[in-house]
Amino acid sequence: MNSLDTNPQPVAAPATLNGKIATPDRDPHYKWVALSNTTIAMFMAAVNGSIILISLPAIFNGISLDPLTSFQYLLWILMGYGIVTATLLLSFGRLSDIYGRVRLYNIGFAIFTAGSILLFLTPDTGDAGAIELILFRIIQAVGAAFIFSNSAAILTDAFPPDERGKALGLNQVAALSGQFVGLLIGGILAVFNWRYVFLISVPFGVVGTIWAFLKLREPAYQKRSQKIDIWGNLSFIGGLTLFLVGITYALLPYGSASMGWEDPWVIAALFCGLLLLVAFPIIETRMEDPMFRTDLFRIRNFAFGNAAGFISALARGGVMIVLIILLQGIWLPLHGYSFESTPFWAGVYMLPLTIGFVIMGPLSGIISDKYGARWISTLGMVLVGISFLILAMLPYNFDYLPFALALLIMGLGNGMFSSPNAAAIMNSVPPEQRGVTSGMMSTLVNSGFVLSMGMFFTIIVVGLTGAFPSMLSAALTAANATQILPAMSAIPPTGALFAAFLGYNPVHMILAGLSPSLLATVAPATLATLTGVIWFPTTLAQAFMPSLALSFYIGAGISFVAALLCAMRGDRYVDGIDGTGPKGDSSTDPQEVSGENVK
Template identity: 60%
Template sequence: MEYKWIALSNVLISSLMGMINMSIVLISLPAIFNGIHINPLDSFQYLLWILMGYGLVTATLLLSFGRLSDMYGRVKLFRLGFLIFTLGSVLCYLTPSTGNAGALEIIGFRIIQAVGSALFMANSAAILTDAFPPKELGKALGINMVALMSGQFLGLILGGVLAIFNWRYVFLISVPFGLIGTIWSFYKMKEMSTKSEKTKIDVVGNVTFVAGITLLLIGVTYGLMPYGNSPMGWYNPWVIASMLIGLVFLILFPIIESRVESPMFRLDLFKNRMFTYANGAGLLSALSRGGMMFMLILLLQGIWLPLHGYSYASTPFWAGIYMIPLTVGIIIMGPTSGALSDRYGPRWIATGGMLICALAFILLALLPYNFTYLEFGSILFMMGVGGGMFGSPNSSSIMNSVPPQDRGVASGMMFTIMNTSFTASMAIFFTIVIVGITQRFPDAMATSLASIGAIHLAPILSNIPPTAALFSAFLGYNPVDAILGALPPALVSSIPHATLNTLTGTTWFPSTLENAFIPSLRISFIIGAIFSLIAALLSALRGKSYIHEDEVLKPGSKAYLKQQEYEKKNESSQGK
């Protein structure tokens, strides 16, 4: 077997494993919370950290690992990533405690997984760029993009299926992949990268970036949580301080990187138009997609499926199944767009993909709440086609535009931008929806109770926190059961039996939440469409196809002169 296919097979395993692990938790949280005996209404902070902590840690480490891979070898760190990720998966499966301690253990073990994920994610695109010739790179990255994007949705299906049997299987599923990838990479992969051994580790830049992005995302995370009498924590002094200090560090970061000898975030790479516009488009694409999947699961799991007769216990499984058209669109267009971009260039294929995504967002915003699945599935397929068209050409644009010795840091920068935007997108969409529910939920509750002759319960049920209403829908259960269970038995017994059946059934609460949720959901979809349109514009402005290796062969070109300058500096540093 040619080495390029060996490299691709290893990268595909890592991509599938990493993305499945990210989304499998999204769909199986009800089973996890039940398994460790936690009440979701009282554990919002754990839910957020299990969901967002993995992405936060991965985003903070990608740049550092990209630089280290250029110094010490991409394959070496890639193998280490497999090993660490597998260890983290085993620990998650073995989580010994229950209650709050169990939740904290899962968060800690997922952080170990995130370290492994960052190690192989920072190197995957660079390894493929080393192994494949430039004219075949788009196809290779397209196949990998299928693994990355379809892995997100395979995780939803696997999470729904495995959670039925045992919540621990959700983490165990990654272990065979990790063992195969570790053994396969150790025995078959070889180092082909051009090392930059004379490069120093950018300690100041690392500390500044990690501190800045961590503090900012922690502030955003806790800003979504209730504080005092407020349903959200944006007025919490600790949240404000965390975000301000984080922003100060991030403002200082490019200043520091422009002055240190060996920056880990290579600002000079942004002088290349293709690199700059492709990363900008990738950032906006991730901002539009990061919260989109969560919103769609909320819509299906919390409202549409219960209203169509599905039990709360079965909604996680069916939500995963009903997201399949999105995966199908990606699988069809991912490798196809990669091959087409190798032949015709990435510019208009990537642009067309983002325009299709924008149209899909607009159609989702216009979709009536009582939509048919054919309408919904068709729009999901369209979004998958658009995402598949964009992903591979955009990645190949970035990786082909840098010299071989900078591919590790370029890959780290690309995935850092993507992961940070993905996590920020979830926070943006969360905020839009929670603010909307805060404004509308009490009135919607009062109206709904009046319709069943239970307006006297409004003072009690209207006190359900908006975040609790939102995440009870996401976790697939009716919070009214918990509220009624906390009331004095005499009060509960005074409620007519028919009214109790209505309140605790599968349709009353989703119908009530729907009136507060759908307007905010439409706003989030419109914002997704705006991000996608700007990404399309940046894709169109990126210029014609640019391959660094081709450019350096043209005497007198800018790339040729830069390469000559780099080689002279490298020779002089080795002489010293």
């Protein structure tokens, strides 16, 4: 028997009812209560995560921030949420196994709702307002960490093994759908008032919180007295926080450099973070009650499923941001859309990605329930890799049909991967370990997303730093405006990237700062060219597209690695159906499920 396929020992036997795992409620309708409530929570958290991508122009205007000088606030508003959730998920999952998954999930729902209300009420403007937004987003992130770390475990407890893929698929469809619904809602609400962007989460939060407290029940599984793993928590949270914060600040300019990779504080944060993360598994093997059972990695579906989940998140985590930059800053203006309207239309033109996921998310879950996750998840990641290759070959002024096709293929591929992979991981562990397993799975995915954003931003900023000045000079020469080259060179590569992300033309601000005598030397026709919707997007595209294509090629390669890991996961395996653990090698017998034949 392969050691990867054995059940880690010792584990507490799950509580059973007539040979079956005890569910939180013997009412056959309970599973649908659990699914609907966790789906509302995932949808709400996803809407809140993406709605801010589209609404940042309105938010920055609402709190009176200068977009060209506030890149650090952009990064923290975008990435701070992910950093906090990534660092807390594993600890919260472990605590949930000790104190109750439903209890901590309910607390998280309430915290998230409180954070939404605080964001709506943000009192200050300027730098103070930006800091308040970041702090309130962190409060939201704490609540989201409770939700993310327990949703999959609650569903796994509520649904029988042959329906878990379907349930997790529907749950994840709601999450991804929420991301794109957030883009549309954000584009609409931001027109009226930026505060409405945060208010939209409050009704979902209030209803969902009350419903969760009234209806959700703790599962019946054996527990034992356990201690909180203080050293494990400190090493993991400290290490991951330092590492992700170092990645974030490396994206900011340092001195004359366009990025901060040479900043001593960044180097120190990355080094200390890696040191603590390396120490974490060593500490865990020496703890009586570790926050994470490292021997769970002996389970093949757990090990390869989590590895594939992390790698896939690394490939696709930054995709949405770079596609929004491409659409808002380049493609939409070139097709006649005003800079002010591009945030909303970017969400509309990315709908094929949502449609693909909505189609395949539930369907792939049903298929994996019947045939296992191995090959459908593998094919899904192959399709994601192919979609990256299609995107990499498109010019900046592409026809929409191949772009939409690439997004549809990416959505279909992600739908084929996500729910089968999650179901395979959750099915593979003992019931009393599902909280920490859900936390670990979400931790790896969220960490992959944050690292992916750092990776994509780094590739693009490095490319822009080398190419943007020469492209800017050539474009000004072609427009007969070389006299304003020194002033226009004040647009840093990160500023150009930020402008594209927010969907606005920074040329207006640069020209407004010129002296009247210098501005008088520029012909009116030239000024009209520079401030139009064509000149800046075309100039940016010449510098942006090579690095964007490189990032897509890297994303394709990473996706194919994730596909290989999916193929190595083995076949169907569900722990604890009869409370005895696995018998035989699950990687060779697709019907072997804890010693029972599932047909």
